[in-house]
Amino acid sequence: MREEPQRPQSQATPRVRRRDVVVGALVLLAWLTPLAQGAVLGRPKGPWPFFWKDLCTVSCLFPTAPREIQYYHLEVARQGRPVFYPLEEAEYFQLQPFGYRTRFDYFMARWGAHSPAPRQDLVEWIARRDRELHPAEPPIVRVRFLRSIRPIRADTPPTGRWRKPPRPDRARDRVGVLAVHEVRGSTP
Structure with missing residues (x-):
């Protein structure tokens, strides 16, 4: 019976790239900021595009009853x-x-x-x-x-x-x- 040669296992642990951390933080900020505004103010304020405002207000559709x-x-x-x-x-x-x-x-x-x-x-x-x-x-x-x-x-x-x-x-x-x-x- 023939044995297969063993391959050396990598000793390096996977590292998170700095670019991935920055992109992840920007996405979270761009999503959480209007989401928090929508939760507190009823709808995101500021220069957010309509699509982004809609995307961020879906989780808080009816925060207050309309008068x-x-x-x-x-x-x-x-x-x-x-x-x-x-x-x-x-x-x-x-x-x-x-x-x-x-x-x-x-x-x-x-x-x-x-x-x-x-x-x-x-x-x-x-x-x-x-x-x-x-x-x-x-x-x-x-x-x-x-x-x-x-x-x-x-x-x-x-x-x-x-x-x-x-x-x-x-x-x-x-x-x-x-x-x-x-x-x-x-x-x-």
């Missing part, structure tokens, strides 16, 4: 008609990929309520889409964004599935004008 619900509506003014009237959102935002919220609701909660540039882009799109849907109507010249804040009350709990009210209820909600945008190139 109110915000929702948004659109009103438009047409050429020759200075009065604002509600825009029928169902014609423009048919898809509801976010449960009972439309893309408009998601857009406003995510970007539109905070920045005028995305709202202006939306205004231009609404004006173009309106020309396609209603060519006989005068063109839209202004769009007003309304923010409604509805308090959540224990004495009158909602029944059934929640849906955004079709119109702001000024008796029950705090309704305010978030912004008014002119359609570029239009004359009122």
Whole structure:
């Protein structure tokens, strides 16, 4: 019987490379910092990208009970008609990929309520889409964004599935004008 030659075993113990420690520490810091902010403040603050904020707030989805619900509506003014009237959102935002919220609701909660540039882009799109849907109507010249804040009350709990009210209820909600945008190139 033939014996196999024995190979010498390495006496060196595996060492952790300094680069691995630094990368691991950075990943932990980049994850734990917004996670801790989300746990304490309810949502990470600061210059974190939206994806990272979402990733870090998953572990603390409902840290506190909401006291109110915000929702948004659109009103438009047409050429020759200075009065604002509600825009029928169902014609423009048919898809509801976010449960009972439309893309408009998601857009406003995510970007539109905070920045005028995305709202202006939306205004231009609404004006173009309106020309396609209603060519006989005068063109839209202004769009007003309304923010409604509805308090959540224990004495009158909602029944059934929640849906955004079709119109702001000024008796029950705090309704305010978030912004008014002119359609570029239009004359009122």
